[in-house]
Amino acid sequence: MTSVEKNEARPVVSLDHARKSFGDVEVLRDISLSVSPGEVIAIIGPSGGGKSTLLRCLTLLERLDDGDLSYEDVAVARGGAYGDKNVLARARQRFGLVFQNYNLFPHFSVLRNVMDAPVCVQGRDRAEAEAEARALLAKMGLAGNEDKVPCQLSGGQQQRASIARALAMHPDIVYFDEPTSALDPELTAEVLRVIKELAAENMTMVIVTHEMGFAREVADRIVFMDGGVIVEQGPAEQVIDHPREERTKAFLAQREG
Amino acid sequence: MDTLTMTGMLAEGFLVSLQIFAFTLLGSLPLGMLVAFARMSRVKPLALLARFYISIMRGTPLMLQMFAIYFVPYYVFGISLTTDSKWYATIVAFIVNYAAYFAEIYRSGIQSIPRGQHEAAEVLGYSKAQTFVRIVLPQVVKRIMPSMTNEVITLVKDTSLAFSIGVIEMFTVAKQLVASQVSMLPFAIAAAFYWIFNLLVDFVAGQIERKLSYYHD
Numbered sequence: 001m002t003s004v005e006k007n008e009a010r011p012v013v014s015l016d017h018a019r020k021s022f023g024d025v026e027v028l029r030d031i032s033l034s035v036s037p038g039e040v041i042a043i044i045g046p047s048g049g050g051k052s053t054l055l056r057c058l059t060l061l062e063r064l065d066d067g068d069l070s071y072e073d074v075a076v077a078r079g080g081a082y083g084d085k086n087v088l089a090r091a092r093q094r095f096g097l098v099f100q101n102y103n104l105f106p107h108f109s110v111l112r113n114v115m116d117a118p119v120c121v122q123g124r125d126r127a128e129a130e131a132e133a134r135a136l137l138a139k140m141g142l143a144g145n146e147d148k149v150p151c152q153l154s155g156g157q158q159q160r161a162s163i164a165r166a167l168a169m170h171p172d173i174v175y176f177d178e179p180t181s182a183l184d185p186e187l188t189a190e191v192l193r194v195i196k197e198l199a200a201e202n203m204t205m206v207i208v209t210h211e212m213g214f215a216r217e218v219a220d221r222i223v224f225m226d227g228g229v230i231v232e233q234g235p236a237e238q239v240i241d242h243p244r245e246e247r248t249k250a251f252l253a254q255r256e257g
Numbered sequence: 258m259d260t261l262t263m264t265g266m267l268a269e270g271f272l273v274s275l276q277i278f279a280f281t282l283l284g285s286l287p288l289g290m291l292v293a294f295a296r297m298s299r300v301k302p303l304a305l306l307a308r309f310y311i312s313i314m315r316g317t318p319l320m321l322q323m324f325a326i327y328f329v330p331y332y333v334f335g336i337s338l339t340t341d342s343k344w345y346a347t348i349v350a351f352i353v354n355y356a357a358y359f360a361e362i363y364r365s366g367i368q369s370i371p372r373g374q375h376e377a378a379e380v381l382g383y384s385k386a387q388t389f390v391r392i393v394l395p396q397v398v399k400r401i402m403p404s405m406t407n408e409v410i411t412l413v414k415d416t417s418l419a420f421s422i423g424v425i426e427m428f429t430v431a432k433q434l435v436a437s438q439v440s441m442l443p444f445a446i447a448a449a450f451y452w453i454f455n456l457l458v459d460f461v462a463g464q465i466e467r468k469l470s471y472y473h474d
Contacts, residue, residue, distance in 0.1 A: 061376055092382045103377035106474035107395045117381040120391065149472040169381060 009037050010072055012173045012204050013058060013095070018067035019080070020053055024251075027053045029228040031067070035173060038202040042215035045225035046251055051208045054151070056179050058206070059097045060088055071095065071172070093122075097168030100178040102158045104150040104165070110137065111146035112162045129168070136164040140194055143244065156187030160194055174198070176207040192218075212255055216240055224248045263434055263443055270430035271450050274416040277426060278353060281412060284352035288357025296364055306358070314357030319415065323350040323422050347419045355412060362404045364398035399469040406462040410455050417451075 014034035020027050027050050035041060044052050056062040066080040071094040076083055080240070083091075104113050115133035118124045137146055140160040142153075150158050159179055166174050176195065182187040192214050198205065199218045209215050215222055215236065222239040224232045224247075232245045243249045295307035314322070327346035330336040370393050378388040417428035427447055434443035 059380055061379065087404035089382060092380065095380075097377075097380045099373060099377065101373060103371075105374065105377070105392055106472050107399070116391070117383065122384040151473050165381070253295060 012035055012039075013071050014069075015058065016068040018054075018057060018069070020057055020062065020063045021065055028057065028064075031228075031230060033223070035204060035206060035218050037172075037204055039204055039207045039221065040199045040219050041205065041221045041223055042219035043208045043223045043225055044210070044212070044215055044251075045231075049226040050228040051176060051225050055097075055175050055206070055208055059095060059175055060091060063231065089163075093169070093173045096169055096174040097175075098159070098163050098166055098174065098176045098179050100181050102150070102155075102162045104158055105161055106150050109147050109149055109228035110153065110161050111144065113150065113161060114168045117165070118168050133164070133168055136167055137161065139197075140164045141190070154187060155183045156190045157186075159183065159191045163191075163194060163198075170178040173206065176205065176209070178208050178210065180209070180211060212240065212252075224251065226251065258434075260442065260446075263438070263460050264446055265304075266434065267427055267430055267443060267446050267450060270425065270427035271447075271454075273424065273426040274413075274419075274428075275454075277347060277416040277419055277424075280348045281351040281355055282409070284348070285355035285359055288352060288356035290363055292356055292360035293363035293367065295361060299366065311357045311360060314354050315361075319350065319354045320418050320421050321352055323347055323418070326350045326353075327422060340428060343422050343424050347422055351412075351415070355408070359405075360407055362401050362408065363397065365404070366401040367393060369400055370396055396474070399466075402462065402466050402469065406459065407421055409458055409462070413455050413458060414451055 011034035016032050018028050018031040031054060032049070033041075033054075034092065037078060042248075043054065045051055045227060053062060057064050060076070063082060064080050069076040069079050071091045074083075074087060074091045076087060076091045079123055081185075082088065111130070111133055115126075115129045118132070119126050134143075134146060137143060140163060142157060142160055142164070145153060145157065145161075150161065153161065159182075163174075163179075171252040179195070180191050183191060188211070192211065195205070195207065195214075196218050207215070207219070219236060221233060222236050223230055224239055224243075224245075226247050232239055232243060232248045238244075239248065240252065243252060285436040292307055292310065295303050296311065298304045298307070323346055326349050327338070327342060330342070331338050374392055374396070375388060378392045383392065416426055419426050420432065423429075427450060431443040431447040435441060
């Protein structure tokens with residue numbers, strides 16, 4: 001395995017020997033993955049390969065059957081046994097998640113979508129949270145849309161608002177679950193541009209994506225998953241340009257059509 | 258007896274009808290939420306109990322429920338019935354009956370909220386209670402408004418069932434007037450009262466729906 005870690009600092013998140021089954025189907029088979037501060041990882045691979053399940057386990061939306069998961073000092077799971085409510089709550093403060101279909105709260109204004117959790121969950125000062133939310137929205141190119149509701153925005157705008165919502169919580173790491181799969185090509189571009197900007201600012205990110213060109217451009221490390229295992233990982237030049245594994249080659253050949 | 262006098266007497270009766278209406282809503286709107294939670298509970302016995310409750314309340318006549326509740330204190334606890342008993346039995350029967358219908362409407366609304374909303378809230382760290390109050394409930398209210406309006410309109414008319422147990426509300430008064438005056442006019446006036454009040458219910462519901470139409474999902 002080629003290491004492309006930017007520094008030797010403690011990983012933001014580490015997952016060891018993770019296993020997860022749905023009924024008889026083993027979706028994650030002994031997955032280990034750790035993400036260093038500032039690192040950007042793109043997870044690629046065919047549908048049903050376990051990418052989304054991996055992300056859902058990392059964001060505590062699904063529970064591992066076995067394995068360890070920790071966010072720095074917060075040990076979430078040990079051998080598949082999860083910590084109590086407080087541990088999980090502390091872990092949730094460490095990461096943000098951007099969904100494929102945004103999942104903005106439709107009854108809140110765009111501004112409230114971004115500032116509600118900081119005020120309501122983190123107990124931050126309302127004025128301070130609002131100022132930051134406005135700044136984040138401006139950074140996402142959404143200035144002037146603060147008082148609209150999500151249904152008045154385009155898909156690309158909604159996705160950028162949901163990125164602002166995740167960032168407003170000051171996460172150590174942001175996960176993206178196929179952030180552009182529901183978008184037209186031109187709207188995809190504006191979302192990818194925003195993610196690239198975040199990468200340039202050293203935001204730690206894990207992105208499940210089908211956009212190969214984008215993955216190559218933005219990711220320090222490409223992780224190719226298939227059949228519930230990490231088949232191959234490393235820098236783009238290696239995994240995308242010179243894949244060593246047959247499954248990786250087959251997948252990439254199919255993508256290029 | 259002139260029309261004005263009759264209308265005055267019916268109006269007095271209608272005040273009683275309105276009390277039944279108001280107390281029923283006051284009790285059944287929150288009780289229905291508790292029943293809905295029980296019905297959706299992961300605690301199997303509780304969910305089954307709620308299902309049974311809803312089944313009985315929807316499966317038997319409200320009129321019969323009123324009588325059952327009226328006689329329970331006497332037959333089960335040996336408490337002698339007073340003139341107030343009929344009134345309390347009516348209110349209790351209306352509340353428990355309507356709570357069952359509201360519970361099912363709430364449940365339909367709650368279960369229609371996409372899972373992604375819960376997941377987004379969970380990842381952001383909202384507690385279960387915060388998620389329900391801030392994220393789910395406001396969206397549920399919008400979605401169930403048409404069904405709720407239906408039910409509330411039915412309730413306005415159902416208050417006339419209190420006549421059967423001897424609570425003197427508007428329909429009781431109308432029936433007495435029809436007999437004593439040998440005229441159908443009191444029925445027509447009573448009908449007008451129900452209808453006009455329901456126009457008001459419809460108007461208020463429309464206003465609420467309009468207020469909630471600032472977004473769609």
